[in-house]
Amino acid sequence: MQVKVVDYRAADAAEQFTRSLHETGFGVLINHPLQQALVEKIYADWLDFFNGTDKQQYAFSTETQDGYFSTEISETAKGHTQKDIKEYFHVYPWGRIPAQLKADAMDYYTQANRLAQQLLSWVQQHTPADIAAGYSEPLSQMIDGSRLTLLRVLRYPPLTGQEPAGSLRAAAHGDINLLTILPAANEPGLQVLSKDGQWLDVPSDFGMLIINIGDMLQEASRGYYPSTQHRVVNPTGEGAKRSRVSLPLFLHPREDVVLSERYTAHSYLEERLRELGVKK
Numbered sequence: 001m002q003v004k005v006v007d008y009r010a011a012d013a014a015e016q017f018t019r020s021l022h023e024t025g026f027g028v029l030i031n032h033p034l035q036q037a038l039v040e041k042i043y044a045d046w047l048d049f050f051n052g053t054d055k056q057q058y059a060f061s062t063e064t065q066d067g068y069f070s071t072e073i074s075e076t077a078k079g080h081t082q083k084d085i086k087e088y089f090h091v092y093p094w095g096r097i098p099a100q101l102k103a104d105a106m107d108y109y110t111q112a113n114r115l116a117q118q119l120l121s122w123v124q125q126h127t128p129a130d131i132a133a134g135y136s137e138p139l140s141q142m143i144d145g146s147r148l149t150l151l152r153v154l155r156y157p158p159l160t161g162q163e164p165a166g167s168l169r170a171a172a173h174g175d176i177n178l179l180t181i182l183p184a185a186n187e188p189g190l191q192v193l194s195k196d197g198q199w200l201d202v203p204s205d206f207g208m209l210i211i212n213i214g215d216m217l218q219e220a221s222r223g224y225y226p227s228t229q230h231r232v233v234n235p236t237g238e239g240a241k242r243s244r245v246s247l248p249l250f251l252h253p254r255e256d257v258v259l260s261e262r263y264t265a266h267s268y269l270e271e272r273l274r275e276l277g278v279k280k
């Protein structure tokens with residue numbers, strides 16, 4: 001298995017891209033419309049923020065989930081016992097955002113949401129009719145007016161050598177949401193679990209955009225689009241001295257969206273956040 005790199009401008013981009021999502025849970029786009037210069041500026045400005053002390057004033061709220069999550073309270077992936085080696089900030093348009101970082105973060109949030117809506121309509125168009133018949137509403141409509149779509153700015157600090165044995169920058173997990181949109185990070189490390197149980201590097205050269213299916217879309221599509229396990233491995237050598245910054249946009253449906261007979265978006269999210277240990 002290999003995650004395919006698809007040219008967003010190719011005539012058959014939608015077909016190739018959605019086939020990759022069906023086969024691997026992941027797809028990688030080049031020549032996509034998100035501005036690389038903006039992504040890089042966000043990486044640089046937020047790295048300064050994480051290196052400073054202001055972040056302590058934005059401690060996240062268990063109720064609303066916006067704000068800063070320190071390495072001490074960082075999430076523990078489902079089925080794991082060690083916390084991930086990461087700190088992060090959850091940006092929601094209605095949430096707290098440091099003033100000097102707000103304009104760029106919201107600009108990116110808007111651009112990425114627009115692209116996501118189009119990608120969801122590609123996914124919809126290429127869903128087999130019997131599966132699509134089970135969607136409670138068109139996929140791109142599920143995110144209309146959602147308050148829960150979330151831009152996560154992640155910083156994986158340089159390693160100290162004191163990390164607990166076996167802990168990873170991000171332990172193997174599936175994302176909770178519908179679809180995740182992730183520009184290539186400033187450092188390598190992202191891997192995806194293949195069907196035959198091998199960890200493979202996700203193509204993530206400069207400028208690539210990585211998209212993966214989340215558990216909610218797996219649930220809504222009855223597994224046709226799989227939410228594939230992925231992780232971020234610890235660097236060795238010189239790379240261990242450097243921070244890694246990444247910027248996933250987690251696309252969430254409106255809370256009232258019916259995902260399946262078992263779940264609404266709301267009931268699903270509550271269950272998963274409790275499992276992650278970031279909600280009571």
Ligand SMILES: O=C(O)CCC(=O)C(=O)O
Nearest residue numbers: 154175185190232246248
């Ligand atoms: O940092 C990355 O490249 C991936 C992050 C991720 O998988 C997540 O936060 O869910």
Ligand SMILES: [Fe+2]
Nearest residue numbers: 173174175230
């Ligand atoms: Fe993830």
